[in-house]
Amino acid sequence: MSPMRVTFNRTIGMVAKTFVSALSISLFLAGAAALFAFNLDAGEGGFSSLASLWTISVSPVLPALAALLGMEVWSDERKTGRLEMLLASPVKERSLVEGKFFGVWLLTFGSTVLFLVTTLVFLKSYAPGPVAATSFTNFIPGLFLLAVQSALWSAVAVAASALFRNSSGAAAMTLFILVALPRALWLALSYWADNGRTRFAELPMDAHAFDFASGLVSVGTALSYVLLTVLALFIASKTVASFRFTGRTARMLCVTTDLSLLLAVLFSVLAIGLVCRVDINLDIPVAGSGETAFSAHTRAILEQARGSISITAFLERKDPRFRHVNHFLRSLKRNADEIGGVHLEIKHVDPVLDIGEATRLVREGVAKSSFVFEKDNRIVQTLSIDDGYSERIFAAMIGRIAVPFHRSCIYWTTGHAEASFDDYESEGMSDIARELSLNGYDNKKINLADARSIIGKDCALLVIAGPKKDFAESEIERLRAYLDGQTVGSEGGRVLVLTDSTDLRGLANLLSVWGIRSERADLGDVPTMSGSDVIVRDFSESHPVTGPLQGQQVIFFNPVAFSPSSSASVGDGSGPADLKRYNSLLKVGDACLSAVVERGSSGSDLAIRPSRLIAVGDVGFVMNGGLRANANANRDFFLNSVKYLSGRDAMAGSGIETDRLVTGMDRSARVSFAAVTAALVPVSVFILYASFVFWRRRRR
Numbered sequence: 001m002s003p004m005r006v007t008f009n010r011t012i013g014m015v016a017k018t019f020v021s022a023l024s025i026s027l028f029l030a031g032a033a034a035l036f037a038f039n040l041d042a043g044e045g046g047f048s049s050l051a052s053l054w055t056i057s058v059s060p061v062l063p064a065l066a067a068l069l070g071m072e073v074w075s076d077e078r079k080t081g082r083l084e085m086l087l088a089s090p091v092k093e094r095s096l097v098e099g100k101f102f103g104v105w106l107l108t109f110g111s112t113v114l115f116l117v118t119t120l121v122f123l124k125s126y127a128p129g130p131v132a133a134t135s136f137t138n139f140i141p142g143l144f145l146l147a148v149q150s151a152l153w154s155a156v157a158v159a160a161s162a163l164f165r166n167s168s169g170a171a172a173m174t175l176f177i178l179v180a181l182p183r184a185l186w187l188a189l190s191y192w193a194d195n196g197r198t199r200f201a202e203l204p205m206d207a208h209a210f211d212f213a214s215g216l217v218s219v220g221t222a223l224s225y226v227l228l229t230v231l232a233l234f235i236a237s238k239t240v241a242s243f244r245f246t247g248r249t250a251r252m253l254c255v256t257t258d259l260s261l262l263l264a265v266l267f268s269v270l271a272i273g274l275v276c277r278v279d280i281n282l283d284i285p286v287a288g289s290g291e292t293a294f295s296a297h298t299r300a301i302l303e304q305a306r307g308s309i310s311i312t313a314f315l316e317r318k319d320p321r322f323r324h325v326n327h328f329l330r331s332l333k334r335n336a337d338e339i340g341g342v343h344l345e346i347k348h349v350d351p352v353l354d355i356g357e358a359t360r361l362v363r364e365g366v367a368k369s370s371f372v373f374e375k376d377n378r379i380v381q382t383l384s385i386d387d388g389y390s391e392r393i394f395a396a397m398i399g400r401i402a403v404p405f406h407r408s409c410i411y412w413t414t415g416h417a418e419a420s421f422d423d424y425e426s427e428g429m430s431d432i433a434r435e436l437s438l439n440g441y442d443n444k445k446i447n448l449a450d451a452r453s454i455i456g457k458d459c460a461l462l463v464i465a466g467p468k469k470d471f472a473e474s475e476i477e478r479l480r481a482y483l484d485g486q487t488v489g490s491e492g493g494r495v496l497v498l499t500d501s502t503d504l505r506g507l508a509n510l511l512s513v514w515g516i517r518s519e520r521a522d523l524g525d526v527p528t529m530s531g532s533d534v535i536v537r538d539f540s541e542s543h544p545v546t547g548p549l550q551g552q553q554v555i556f557f558n559p560v561a562f563s564p565s566s567s568a569s570v571g572d573g574s575g576p577a578d579l580k581r582y583n584s585l586l587k588v589g590d591a592c593l594s595a596v597v598e599r600g601s602s603g604s605d606l607a608i609r610p611s612r613l614i615a616v617g618d619v620g621f622v623m624n625g626g627l628r629a630n631a632n633a634n635r636d637f638f639l640n641s642v643k644y645l646s647g648r649d650a651m652a653g654s655g656i657e658t659d660r661l662v663t664g665m666d667r668s669a670r671v672s673f674a675a676v677t678a679a680l681v682p683v684s685v686f687i688l689y690a691s692f693v694f695w696r697r698r699r700r
């Protein structure tokens with residue numbers, strides 16, 4: 001058996017059979033699980049995959065595990081005097097170092113795999129949907145990165161252990177080199193350097209973990225870790241070899257050793273610079289289905305659209321966002337080609353390298369870091385990358401360009417302290433107003449108390465967003481006339497009422513006449529995300545507003561319940577044209593939190609535009625603050641309500657991006673998952689591991 005194999009087996013036996021290793025692995029499992037639970041909560045509704053969140057949760061904790069597992073591999077040999085006996089044998093120091101390195105690395109990476117298995121096992125019980133959509137192969141790029149990172153951390157731990165007789169000093173030195181020093185320097189550069197936050201962004205080790213787990217594999221980065229690992233092992237070998245030096249000749253040997261170490265460091269720096277300079281990036285699909293599959297709403301728009309649209313990413317190729325932009329646009333084109341509707345032409349223009357095309361775009365008034373939408377060789381729309389982009393936004397842009405329709409107006413009532421569409425604070429509605437604009441609507445304000453303000457024929461619907469002051473009787477009359485179709489010719493009106501109070505501010509009589517009565521929402525014990533909100537998952541399957549949202553969830557903050565009044569007929573059956581048909585849209589238990597009433601379009605009166613009114617028992621769900629949590633269908637429910645009221649029923653559908661992470665866990669499930677994975681599992685592992693170590697020692 002080779003010396004390296006013997007040293008490897010001995011290292012495994014020495015390190016694995018200690019209480020320190022049991023405690024180290026248990027603490028690693030607890031720390032990584034706590035980080036994963038936090039990242040899973042923070043990433044809810046975002047575009048990060050389970051593999052990405054899991055990888056970035058393990059990467060920061062891995063150096064500590066390697067430091068604790070490798071701190072005694074050489075220091076214990078020096079303390080007990082066995083090192084002199086090993087060096088007296090005709091065995092190369094390199095073989096001894098390699099054997100100890102592979103032993104520490106195997107235990108470190110094995111603990112990582114153990115954490116992955118336990119995470120997936122318990123996550124399957126708490127969030128079966130995301131786990132079912134994610135295969136084990138999605139974790140392979142992240143596991144590969146963690147493997148090369150753990151190799152470097154293990155090599156540094158072995159080298160530090162060779163320098164210290166005390167194992168605690170070796171662990172402290174390893175943690176200082178791998179954790180404290182790089183993060184302190186990076187924080188200093190980020191805060192004190194000019195434009196530090198923009199220039200330096202994330203710590204490279206953390207950025208590498210996210211990139212690899214997302215499928216953006218850098219060959220140069222992987223080779224850099226390998227070169228640094230070899231350098232650390234070379235330093236460890238030379239350190240162990242220096243213990244052989246005795247007498248007067250040791251001085252010259254120490255000088256040559258120091259010179260070789262200096263040359264090794266210089267060579268490593270140059271080699272890393274070279275591999276990073278000629279780096280090759282591999283874009284590996286790691287989505288749940290293997291490719292980015294867009295939502296049914298987006299695919300419907302791509303199918304309905306016709307013609308050709310050119311989308312140009314006006315962005316420098318060295319910009320860190322370029323790879324994600326490139327991946328997103330290629331996924332968009334792939335879906336469009338599969339559907340066979342609109343033809344998309346994707347371009348990339350670098351403001352520095354593509355001088356000619358960049359000059360043309362600048363002359364057209366296009367700013368850098370923008371998406372440019374062109375049709376018939378004419379720029380029709382631009383979108384700043386800095387403002388954010390997503391599948392939903394691109395679907396709206398393509399729909400506006402390729403599916404022309406009459407540009408309708410949405411009138412928002414004012415004068416009653418309603419939420420405003422031009423308010424950018426957390427209680428404003430600027431976010432959803434931007435979404436409406438992208439979908440082709442104009443947002444206008446109207447004060448019904450002002451007789452000069454007119455509800456024009458361009459009015460698609462009228463929105464009453466959480467009034468806090470009473471409507472005057474004259475305003476109620478105008479609303480009643482609008483709903484009856486007396487202000488817009490023979491067509492019926494459309495109204496969307498959002499309220500988070502049973503005090504409807506003068507609207508109670510109007511809604512009652514139209515078949516809706518408000519009441520206090522007695523919900524009892526219901527699922528919640530934060531403790532102060534309510535998760536709504538019961539959607540009407542038959543209605544075009546909520547039918548496409550099956551399986552999703554809406555988050556309400558101050559819910560109000562509704563019930564049909566005596567003037568409404570429950571159900572959507574046939575009847576007289578003036579019959580007001582009441583339907584529940586959202587329910588929690590027996591409480592209806594959103595209802596729709598429609599009058600007209602029945603029997604022989606199909607040519608008459610029906611009047612429609614939707615009441616939603618919350619207003620905060622669509623405010624800027626409520627929309628920041630993307631793990632819900634709040635935005636889609638509001639947009640579908642608007643499209644239904646405006647008559648664009650065919651365009652209604654779920655616009656929820658399928659690559660968003662939605663675990664479906666409420667607050668109690670999150671707390672339970674964190675407690676099980678970050679406390680119960682590590683404690684169980686420690687007890688089992690420590691019992692095994694105790695049994696082995698008793699057996700001896």
